[in-house]
Amino acid sequence: MKRIIVGLFLLAVSLLASAQDITYREHIRPLWEDRCERCHGKDAPYLGTFLENKKSYEADDKGPRMDSYADLIYFVSWPETGAIMRRLDDGKSKNDGKPGNMYKNLGRSEEERQANLLLFKQWVGEGSWIMKKPEAITKEELINIKTRH
Numbered sequence: 155m156k157r158i159i160v161g162l163f164l165l166a167v168s169l170l171a172s173a174q175d176i177t178y179r180e181h182i183r184p185l186w187e188d189r190c191e192r193c194h195g196k197d198a199p200y201l202g203t204f205l206e207n208k209k210s211y212e213a214d215d216k217g218p219r220m221d222s223y224a225d226l227i228y229f230v231s232w233p234e235t236g237a238i239m240r241r242l243d244d245g246k247s248k249n250d251g252k253p254g255n256m257y258k259n260l261g262r263s264e265e266e267r268q269a270n271l272l273l274f275k276q277w278v279g280e281g282s283w284i285m286k287k288p289e290a291i292t293k294e295e296l297i298n299i300k301t302r303h
């Protein structure tokens with residue numbers, strides 16, 4: 155009995171550890187290549203250029219470029235604070251209850267979308283999946299964002 159309890163305890167510890175160890179390199183990058191790259195990859199313009207000609211880029215299925223670690227966390231923490239959270243959320247963390255408009259791109263099935271959403275949430279870190287814009291986020295909330303490389 156004792157052994158089972160110890161075993162369960164170790165399993166719980168390793169599950170907790172793995173949730174904290176979600177990294178860009180191992181988890182988010184492959185997901186991004188699979189689900190986001192075709193519209194946010196190297197053929198897409200950086201945000202400044204994108205905004206100058208939004209309509210025509212959108213018509214071409216191109217969003218702002220996010221094809222490196224630095225260019226992706228730009229849309230998590232600063233200066234485009236919370237853009238990833240607002241766009242990818244399934245509606246459960248949003249006041250209006252509606253999924254963000256990039257949620258559908260997270261997977262081919264609801265199961266895959268939920269699994270990939272969870273990976274993004276774990277990457278951003280416990281308590282940091284918040285919808286706030288830069289003017290509303292607090293310094294403590296910013297510091298709490300994980301997004302490990």
Ligand code: HEC
Nearest residue numbers: 189190193212215216217218229234237238241256259260
């Ligand atoms: C079919 C093309 C397409 C795919 C696939 C796609 N996006 Fe987008 N995305 C766009 C376009 C076009 C825009 C700009 C229009 C808009 O704001 O909705 C955009 C906007 C965004 C924004 C808002 C950027 C800002 O300026 O605030 C984020 C964040 C985002 N996408 C994240 C993602 C992520 C993460 C994925 C992969 C899970 C993804 N997108 C997949 C086309 C796509």
